[in-house]
Amino acid sequence: MSNTGRTKKLASFNCDQKMWEQFIARCKKKGTTATATLTRFIELYLDGSLDDLDTIVGNEDEDKRLESLEQKTEEITAQMKQFAEAIIKIQNYLNNQPKRRNKSYNNSYYQGQTQRIQPLTEEGLASRLGVNVETIREQRINLPPPLFVGWCKGKDRAGLGWEFNPNTGLYHPAS
Secondary structure (H helix, E strand, O other): OOOOOOOOOOOOOOOOHHHHHHHHHHHHHHOOOHHHHHHHHHHHHHOOOOHHHHHHHHHHHHHHHHHHHHHHHHHHHHHHHHHHHHHHHHHHHHHOOOOOOOOOOOOOOOOOOOOOOOOEOHHHHHHHHOOOHHHHHHHHHHOOHHHHHHHHHHHOOOOOOEEEEOOOOEEEEOO
16 A cells, blocks of 8 residues: 555656656665655755755756856857947948038128028929918918917928018018
């Protein structure tokens, strides 16, 4: 009859078949059983006699983690090296570009003169404000002139307001 009863627990666990067969063979060679050996192991583990076993098992996992971390660190280092080389190439390229010089007119007529913004057609204003011609027309018709100027200022990348001149049919910068 089995030794299991009310005070005993039948335990089962998964184990590699080859490892289990080797374990059984070693137990037989030592003149014991797998049950007796595992029970003794559990007793020693519980009373702390095998505390170094935790560090051995933990070290295997830790070694794998360290190896994985080292590999990832090497990969990141290689990528950083590639980025650094790319940045250096870009810097060298930019540093070797010919310097652009500001063109200044020596003609005294142009010195001190501000460039005047030319009047625009409805199509030209629509393009400048990034809207379509119909939107320009709707806003001009529906808004009073001061509000239309303000609406244009909000759309114009230079912040200019525009007024419609019915005599010329063109839009002029608001003064």
